[in-house]
Amino acid sequence: MSENRFLPICKKxxxxxxxxxxxxxxxxxxxxVDHPSFGHAIITRLLEAHGFKVGIIAQPDWKDKNSIxxxxxxxxxxxxSAGNMDSMVNHYSVSKKHRRTDAYTPxxxxxxxxxxxxxxxxxxxRQVYKKTPIILGGIEASLRRMAHYDYWSDKLKRSILLDSxxxxxxxxMGEHSIIEIxxxxxxxxxxxxxxxxxxxxxxTKSLESVYDAEILPGxxxxxxxxxxxxxxxxxxxCNTDPFSGKRLVEPYNDHLYVVQNPPATPLSQDEMDDxxxxxxxxxxxxxxxxxxxxxxxxxxxxSLISNRGCFGGCSFCALTFHQGRIMQVRSHESxxxxxxxxxxxKDFKGYIHDVGGPTANFRQPSCQKQLTRGVCKNRQxxxxxxxxxxxxxxxxxxxxxxxxxxxxxxxxxxxxxxxRFDYVVADKNDTFLEELCRYHVSGQLKVAPEHVSDDVLKLxxxxxxxxYKEFVQKYNKMNQKIHKEQYLVPYLMxxxxxxxxxxxxxxxxxxxxxxxxPEQVQDFYPTPSTISTCMxxxxxxxxNMQPVxxxxxxxxxxxxxxxxxxxxxxxxxxxxxALKKAHRMDLVGFDKHCLIRPRKMEGKASYKENNGKKxxxxxxxxxxxxxxxxxxxxxxxxxxxxxxAVNHKSNHKKKAIRNVHKKR
Numbered sequence: 001m002s003e004n005r006f007l008p009i010c011k012k013x014x015x016x017x018x019x020x021x022x023x024x025x026x027x028x029x030x031x032x033v034d035h036p037s038f039g040h041a042i043i044t045r046l047l048e049a050h051g052f053k054v055g056i057i058a059q060p061d062w063k064d065k066n067s068i069x070x071x072x073x074x075x076x077x078x079x080x081s082a083g084n085m086d087s088m089v090n091h092y093s094v095s096k097k098h099r100r101t102d103a104y105t106p107x108x109x110x111x112x113x114x115x116x117x118x119x120x121x122x123x124x125x126r127q128v129y130k131k132t133p134i135i136l137g138g139i140e141a142s143l144r145r146m147a148h149y150d151y152w153s154d155k156l157k158r159s160i161l162l163d164s165x166x167x168x169x170x171x172x173m174g175e176h177s178i179i180e181i182x183x184x185x186x187x188x189x190x191x192x193x194x195x196x197x198x199x200x201x202x203x204t205k206s207l208e209s210v211y212d213a214e215i216l217p218g219x220x221x222x223x224x225x226x227x228x229x230x231x232x233x234x235x236x237x238c239n240t241d242p243f244s245g246k247r248l249v250e251p252y253n254d255h256l257y258v259v260q261n262p263p264a265t266p267l268s269q270d271e272m273d274d275x276x277x278x279x280x281x282x283x284x285x286x287x288x289x290x291x292x293x294x295x296x297x298x299x300x301x302x303s304l305i306s307n308r309g310c311f312g313g314c315s316f317c318a319l320t321f322h323q324g325r326i327m328q329v330r331s332h333e334s335x336x337x338x339x340x341x342x343x344x345x346k347d348f349k350g351y352i353h354d355v356g357g358p359t360a361n362f363r364q365p366s367c368q369k370q371l372t373r374g375v376c377k378n379r380q381x382x383x384x385x386x387x388x389x390x391x392x393x394x395x396x397x398x399x400x401x402x403x404x405x406x407x408x409x410x411x412x413x414x415x416x417x418x419x420r421f422d423y424v425v426a427d428k429n430d431t432f433l434e435e436l437c438r439y440h441v442s443g444q445l446k447v448a449p450e451h452v453s454d455d456v457l458k459l460x461x462x463x464x465x466x467x468y469k470e471f472v473q474k475y476n477k478m479n480q481k482i483h484k485e486q487y488l489v490p491y492l493m494x495x496x497x498x499x500x501x502x503x504x505x506x507x508x509x510x511x512x513x514x515x516x517x518p519e520q521v522q523d524f525y526p527t528p529s530t531i532s533t534c535m536x537x538x539x540x541x542x543x544n545m546q547p548v549x550x551x552x553x554x555x556x557x558x559x560x561x562x563x564x565x566x567x568x569x570x571x572x573x574x575x576x577x578a579l580k581k582a583h584r585m586d587l588v589g590f591d592k593h594c595l596i597r598p599r600k601m602e603g604k605a606s607y608k609e610n611n612g613k614k615x616x617x618x619x620x621x622x623x624x625x626x627x628x629x630x631x632x633x634x635x636x637x638x639x640x641x642x643x644x645a646v647n648h649k650s651n652h653k654k655k656a657i658r659n660v661h662k663k664r
Contacts, residue, residue, distance in 0.1 A: 004279040006034055007044055008055040009287070010070060023052040024182070025074045027121050029083035029090075029113040029140075030104040030296075031288060032058040034281040037300040039081055039138050043178055045278040050179055052076075052186075058285075059105065062114045065127045073132055076185040078125050079178075080166065081138030082117035084296075086527060088152050091115060094525040095554070096152065103299075106284075106291035115152075118144075122164035133191035134166040135181060142171040142322050143529040145201045146236060146250050146260060147219050147229070149537040151526040156223050156537075159250065159258045161203055167191045169201040172322060173308065175275060176264040198242065199264030205255050210247070213259070214239075218251040226538040227545070233534045234542035240320050242266065243374030266309065266328045273334040276305065282345075299353075302342055303416075304335050306400070307357035311366040312420055313380040314450075315461040316496065316524065316532035319358055325375045327365050332400050336407070343409040350409060355401065356417025361424065361432065363397045366390050383461050386426045394424075394432035405439060415440045421447050421471040422463040430478065437478045441486050445475070448491040451499070452510040459498035459541060459548060461531070494564055495557040496524040497535035497550045501582045504560040508575075508595055509587075517567040523557060566595045 008014045009032060014022065024047060028040040035041055044054045055074075060067035068078075083090065083104055090113070091099060101108040114120040118140045125134055144160040161169055168191065170177045177199035184194050195202050195209070204210065214235065222229040232250075239245040245262035252258065267275065282301070284294040308328040310319045319325075335355070342348055354360070365371055366381040367389040381387050404413045415436065424433055436445070449468040451457050457464055472488060479486050492511075494504065511517065526533040535541055535548045551557055559581075562574035575596055579587055587595045 004281065006032070006281055006285055007048065008071065009058065009285065011072070014055065014071065017053075019053055021053075022055045022071055022074045023047075023076045023186070024054045024079055025057060025068075025071050026054060026079045026081070027057045027060060027068060027125070028081050029059060029087055029117040029121070030081075031106050031112075031294045032056050032285040033104075033283070033294050033297055034285070035283065035297060035300060036276050036278070036280055037084075037303075037305065039084055039174075041280055042275060042278075043079065043081075043137065043174060045280060046175055046179065046275065047182060049274075049278060050182065052182055059112045060121070060124070062117075062120045062124055065124050068121070068124050069128055073129055076182065077133030077135055077167075077191070078122075078129070079135050079137060080118055080121045080125070080141075080164075081136070082121075082140035083113065083138065086140045086143065087113055087115060087117035088150075089525070089527060092152060094523045101295075103296040104294065106288040106294055108295045109291075116140075116163075118160060119164045122166045126165045133168070133185060134164070135168045135170055135178070136160065136164060136166045137170040137174050137178065139318075139322060141169050143318050143527070145169050145171050146216075146248070146258065147222055147232070148528045149229070149526070149533055150528070151533070151536075156219075156229060158219060158252065159201070159203075161201055161258055162252070162256075167202070168194060170199060171201060171260075172199050172263055172324065173267075174199065174264075175267060175271070195259070196261070198261050201258060201260045204257050204259055207249065207257055210249060210257075210259055213247040213249045216248055216250045220252075227540065230534055230538040230540050230542040230545065233531075236260075237320065237531065237542070238377045240324060241326070241374035241377070242324070243370075243372070244377065245374075263324060266324065266326045269329060269331050272308075272328055272330045276330060276334060276338065282341075301345070302348060302352055303354035304338055304342075304352065304404075305357055306330055306335055306355050307359075307362060310358040310362060311375065311381040312359055312362075313383055313461050315459060315535070316493070316530050318527060318530050321529040323358065325366075325381075326370050327362050329363050332403060335400065336403055339404055339407055339410070343407060348409070350411030352404060352410060352413045354414060354416040355404060356415060358418070359420050359423075360415050360417035361394060361397055361419050363400070364391065364393065380461065382420070382422055382426075383463060384458065385463075386422070390426070392423060392426045392428075394427055394429070398432050398435055401435065401440065412442075413440060414442060416446070418448055419445070421449070422467050425467055425471050425474065430474070433474060433478050434482065437475070437484060437486060438482050444487050444489050446489045446491065447471070450491065450493045451496065451503070451507060453499070453503035453506050456496055456499045456503050459532075459535065460493075460496055490518075491522065492518055492564055493522045493524055494561040495551045497532055497548050499524075499551055499560060500549055501556075501560065501578055504563045504578070505582055505584055505587070508563040508566050509593075511564060511566075512593070512595060517565055521561055521564045523561055563595075572596060572599075 026040055026044050044056060047054045055071045057068060093099060100110060102110045105112045118136055122134050141160050146159050148157055150157045177197050180197045216232045217228045222232060239248060240263060242263040242265045247262060248260040250258045284297055288294055309323045309326050311325045381390050401413060450460055450462055452465045454464045475488060526536040536550055539548060539550055541548050551560060559574045559578040562571035563578055565571055566575045579585055588598055590597055
């Protein structure tokens with residue numbers, strides 16, 4: 001292993017190491033940040049640890065094919081990733097509007113990577129190097145490894161392997177498969193013959209050598225029949241487990257097939273420790289200093305990744321396809337060593353920002369059989385009710401948090417990853433909840449009930465609303481016990497498949513009863529390879545093939561979103577229209593149960609008579625309305641200690657960045 005320094009990004013760096021040619025060139029849609037929260041850092045450092053010479057080309061100019069030649073042709077192949085986020089999610093909001101900034105680019109500048117980056121980069125390589133092996137990885141390739149619905153083009157797309165011209169996909173987290181691929185290439189095996197590695201996808205002209213496979217519906221059939229796609233998707237969903245997953249074949253024609261091998265096995269604790277113990281520089285490349293650095297590092301610089309995977313099984317989450325449902329954890333020793341390293345950073349102020357992963361309070365498999373037989377294909381661990389075999393135990397996490405708090409220079413350890421509140425409710429021992437409230441919350445705890453309608457929650461794969469109410473009671477009771485005034489910030493989602501106007505109104509009434517207005521709301525985003533996205537595209541729940549109502553009309557989605565923020569004067573017309581359509585005009589009036597007040601007709605008339613200028617009465621009414629809204633928010637701040645709610649002042653984009661790092 002080389003000394004602790006950044007990997008080569010130019011020929012000069014190679015010359016300083018005495019290298020004439022690299023084994024692998026890694027092309028990334030993100031800026032080069034040598035930190036284990038970034039996929040390119042883990043894969044390149046792991047290859048380096050296995051004796052391979054690796055260089056990085058970060059954010060090459062996709063309009064210039066020479067930009068991918070700056071390190072020369074690699075001996076064994078190119079590795080390509082769009083970055084820590086799907087490039088389309090990175091570029092566009094759910095309303096398909098361009099985002100203004102990119103936290104994974106120096107200075108936060110948007111536009112340094114193309115749309116569908118993995119495809120564009122691979123095609124760029126093929127223009128120059130016709131036969132050099134190309135291996136795709138990262139979340140964009142992982143979630144697009146088979147035919148998939150693409151929200152941005154609103155059509156069913158082929159496997160990314162075909163559109164990119166690449167040879168292989170390393171899907172999932174990739175540590176096992178990428179080393180096997182590298183060693184196979186190094187031994188002289190042609191890339192076209194690497195068909196045997198778990199966690200990979202390849203293409204073939206014939207199925208003569210493909211054994212023990214399940215044949216999925218053909219691409220052309222799925223294009224013509226959405227129900228055929230739904231059935232195919234659910235077969236894929238049921239084969240994401242390394243112990244029970246089958247080999248899957250997706251036909252494109254009589255001479256072209258895409259074959260997905262079963263997933264790679266999860267990392268053992270020792271392997272997790274090894275991966276996170278590699279000699280990362282833990283920051284961005286110094287060449288970005290002139291641009292102000294890479295913003296995304298600030299979210300993870302003083303955080304610890306303690307686990308991977310999630311057995312929560314939310315329908316709108318892609319973790320099942322990417323990290324899987326089997327928990328993988330690091331040892332206490334590994335995490336303590338990293339924490340002590342963090343305390344020596346010149347910018348460390350005494351605060352560890354997070355200790356977690358996709359779900360912070362999962363530190364073990366949901367049941368012991370998963371380690372030998374895998375997860376259940378047709379059952380979830382927590383939904384709709386906790387499985388009788390579910391092992392609910394926070395003791396290991398509590399012990400870890402106590403050890404971290406005892407490290408010299410550490411003032412406080414926060415938990416900013418998602419807490420599964422239903423898992424907390426299922427724990428008969430309140431030790432974790434008490435320590436969470438006493439030591440690891442700073443006034444607000446963010447949780448994700450997502451909705452209150454049980455009809456919608458069922459389709460989301462979330463527990464019924466009564467479970468969240470029980471958690472709110474436990475949380476408030478615990479804070480009263482320890483004499484702290486701390487609140488819950490609930491994340492809510494609008495327009496999820498199954499959400500009708502009546503469900504959106506039910507959510508608005510719930511918010512009314514809590515006495516607050518969320519400042520940020522997540523509209524459902526149909527990203528590749530989730531059950532919810534399959535519902536959005538096909539109109540059926542792939543788990544049972546039952547029809548699902550899907551709000552797709554932008555105006556209807558705007559109304560559902562406006563109902564969650566009904567107190568905002570800008571949303572008045574949308575809320576009024578929604579209430580009329582739902583025949584809920586009982587919620588328009590002056591009683592405390594009403595969402596909005598009626599507008600006086602004479603006020604509208606005077607507005608027109610004044611040629612669009614507001615009368616003094618109108619201005620007075622508007623001012624009073626603003627005062628009422630401000631007063632309501634101020635008064636309700638005190639009320640939240642009883643309701644478990646508080647004004648949502650979190651930065652949604654920062655949460656998204658943290659979640660992406662955890663998925664990586």
